[in-house]
Amino acid sequence: MKTKSSVNIVDQTLVQECSSCMYKSLLFDTLDPDSLNTISGLKKQTQYQKGERICVEGERIEHLIYIHKGLVKLSRRNDDGQIQILSIARPLDYVGLISVFSSQKYKYSITAIEPTSVCFIDLECIRETIKTKGDFAMEIVEKMSQASDEVLEARYTLSKKSLKEKLAYILLYFAETIYKSYSFELPISRTEIAELVDMRSENVIRIMSSFKKENIIKTKGQKVEILDVEQLRLIIG
Amino acid sequence: MKTKSSVNIVDQTLVQECSSCMYKSLLFDTLDPDSLNTISGLKKQTQYQKGERICVEGERIEHLIYIHKGLVKLSRRNDDGQIQILSIARPLDYVGLISVFSSQKYKYSITAIEPTSVCFIDLECIRETIKTKGDFAMEIVEKMSQASDEVLEARYTLSKKSLKEKLAYILLYFAETIYKSYSFELPISRTEIAELVDMRSENVIRIMSSFKKENIIKTKGQKVEILDVEQLRLIIG
DNA sequence: CGCGGCTTTGATGTTCATCAAGTAAAGTGG
DNA sequence: CCACTTTACTTGATGAACATCAAAGCCGCG
Numbered sequence: 001m002k003t004k005s006s007v008n009i010v011d012q013t014l015v016q017e018c019s020s021c022m023y024k025s026l027l028f029d030t031l032d033p034d035s036l037n038t039i040s041g042l043k044k045q046t047q048y049q050k051g052e053r054i055c056v057e058g059e060r061i062e063h064l065i066y067i068h069k070g071l072v073k074l075s076r077r078n079d080d081g082q083i084q085i086l087s088i089a090r091p092l093d094y095v096g097l098i099s100v101f102s103s104q105k106y107k108y109s110i111t112a113i114e115p116t117s118v119c120f121i122d123l124e125c126i127r128e129t130i131k132t133k134g135d136f137a138m139e140i141v142e143k144m145s146q147a148s149d150e151v152l153e154a155r156y157t158l159s160k161k162s163l164k165e166k167l168a169y170i171l172l173y174f175a176e177t178i179y180k181s182y183s184f185e186l187p188i189s190r191t192e193i194a195e196l197v198d199m200r201s202e203n204v205i206r207i208m209s210s211f212k213k214e215n216i217i218k219t220k221g222q223k224v225e226i227l228d229v230e231q232l233r234l235i236i237g
Numbered sequence: 238m239k240t241k242s243s244v245n246i247v248d249q250t251l252v253q254e255c256s257s258c259m260y261k262s263l264l265f266d267t268l269d270p271d272s273l274n275t276i277s278g279l280k281k282q283t284q285y286q287k288g289e290r291i292c293v294e295g296e297r298i299e300h301l302i303y304i305h306k307g308l309v310k311l312s313r314r315n316d317d318g319q320i321q322i323l324s325i326a327r328p329l330d331y332v333g334l335i336s337v338f339s340s341q342k343y344k345y346s347i348t349a350i351e352p353t354s355v356c357f358i359d360l361e362c363i364r365e366t367i368k369t370k371g372d373f374a375m376e377i378v379e380k381m382s383q384a385s386d387e388v389l390e391a392r393y394t395l396s397k398k399s400l401k402e403k404l405a406y407i408l409l410y411f412a413e414t415i416y417k418s419y420s421f422e423l424p425i426s427r428t429e430i431a432e433l434v435d436m437r438s439e440n441v442i443r444i445m446s447s448f449k450k451e452n453i454i455k456t457k458g459q460k461v462e463i464l465d466v467e468q469l470r471l472i473i474g
Numbered sequence: 475c476g477c478g479g480c481t482t483t484g485a486t487g488t489t490c491a492t493c494a495a496g497t498a499a500a501g502t503g504g
Numbered sequence: 505c506c507a508c509t510t511t512a513c514t515t516g517a518t519g520a521a522c523a524t525c526a527a528a529g530c531c532g533c534g
Contacts, residue, residue: 076393078393078394078397079394079474080397080474082397084393084396084397086389086393098382098385098386098389099382099385099386099389100382101378101379101381101382102379102382102383102386103382103386107386107390127375130371130374130375130378131371131372131374131375132371133371134367134368134369134371134374135368137367137368137371137374137375137378138364138367138368138374140378141338141367141374141377141378141381142338142339144338144378144381144382144385145335145336145337145338145339145340145381146339148335148336148381148385148389149335149336149339149340149344151389152323152335152336152385152388152389152392153344155389155392155393155396156313156315156321156323156392157315157316159321159392159396159435160315160317160319160321160435162489162490163489163490189511189512189513190512190513190514191511191512191513198396198397199490199491200490200491200492201512201513202490202491202492202513202514202515203489203490203491205513205514205515206514206515209514209515221499237316237317399521399522400521400522401521426479426480426481427480427481427482428479428480428481436522436523437522437523437524438480438481439481439482439483439522439523439524440521440522440523442481442482442483443482443483446482446483
């Protein structure tokens, strides 16, 4: 499943100006053409396949990473050597916008879990722009605020829930938040789901089996179909 | 223990200019005298006793709350109606800087757990200053980044730990981070410790008793003395 | 003085991690 | 392309960790 190759054999950089990017409105809406061109000139866009790492825990942060297309996971190794998945990020997410300005080094690795296209935006350039363009600064502040809010909210909500509730939550999360469909292909393994919500893969499997027996979901390999959304919502509580 | 009175009988506002505040360097260091005077003119400073609420979940956010002196807890009610303590904040903390810019309403209540002095800084004024003063904007961004980083780090670290490990962590947290002393008065009840680290008060008590039997700590009421710091560190893992 | 909330300890049952063992699926090398 | 290796998936059995229930003592407060 995971490809070990961490090098992009072919540099599939798509030469695209930020000014023509359909997503520019997300963060650079208020920015004047000159500033945008400077940022655009220094950005790099790269494609990743499923399993390829985009950055590694401990590496020096030099870019703001923006998910253009695809899906990634943020993960880290904890004190016990276990892997924890902190969150899933998707297009429109400025990955790690939260901690980019508090540390020199990545506190987590970022790995593609679907074919993914990423923009690397020069961080120094962003810093400069924050200082000189007020509206842009305000946008950054608001985006950061939202990003950390979402992650924290999810953590607090899940922390007191039972494994069954956690799993129901995650299934609905992928269906409603990520794929906007009750039928989807799970982008991560059972083991990784466990790493995401602090449980064991055996229990992920066990509980998914029980959901199947109760006709709440249907699965085949990584394919999942949610049959009884209401029941799932009831379980979450 | 908790005082119900949520009204300040005497308004003990200390009339103090921000420019002479010993903490101004924390956030307003780069700010010119004029901007600082504007902010100073609109700020309110209030005293709270232990147990008094500073703001309530759901209320409209109109100020940036800054802890001048004392100690507070951030708490919220979760889906199950249980109370969760999200974090403890102390002087130098801009409480909720994280989510202030993402929502119109407080997502948590703030309550003094020690006699506390708070500055309310007009939020609109802060917004304006972010837009016009680049260095100030950068400071805000960095503070926010740090704040959310710390909270998330603690959450992720604790989430996979056993109750014994969690309790050891919290005791060291109060000793080393909050009070800078291995002998201190716990500012919150056993029940609240439980709310802070997702466990039950019975188990907080049980584990503290076992620490006492093993001569790791000594307690009397809310007084705690850590006798064997190394052992506690070993337990945390 | 009595009420309510916090504290403490013991007993009990549930939830969950861990261990074990077997099957399936996917990548690897000859 | 097939044997081989590895990794993911699956189920069952077992014990440890933890929540819950119960009961009694404590303490501040009206």
